[in-house]
Amino acid sequence: MKTMNIFKEGSFSEKAMKKLLVHDSPYFRIINFNFKAGQELPIHSHELEGELSIQVLEGKGEYLAADKTLPAETGDILVCDIAEPHGIRATTDMRVLVTIAPPL
């Protein structure tokens, strides 16, 4: 059992999004991404079994999908297959939590 405060430990950088590995195990990987306004996790996918969630903990932006974008506001969660193209772009400074099961 372990705890972490993502708001205190996750940092931002003007240069590029910052990534904080929260947890990694055979069951799931949990990663915190912090974006300054305008930064993004570019759309990508992996040809693997499994699913992931992308949660907006703070701030605002949009989810990136193959053929569209979807609003991404505080409290939003997206769930998709790891094999589906996905990404996120920040409009304001933004904290996001990604959970991947099983990990890549």
Added chain:
Amino acid sequence: MKTMNIFKEGSFSEKAMKKLLVHDSPYFRIINFNFKAGQELPIHSHELEGELSIQVLEGKGEYLAADKTLPAETGDILVCDIAEPHGIRATTDMRVLVTIAPPL
């Protein structure tokens, strides 16, 4: 691919904590729990393989463990085995997200 806003869809009740199933699949189950101040998810465990995370999206309380409590504030995340005793108690109104991998 699907999205949901937990802050808009998750409700509270004076009678007992409210539970919203966000997602369920062979890979993970995601559940939103909403507590009025004083409500709790009592300490429990299951003799199963796997892990879970308990995230505080909003509000304040404490995580319940076998022999102790731990602070649970906005931005906190706890990760533990499904087989380890775990629970959470709200001090203020509180929104929590639980991810279980693999699901029970």
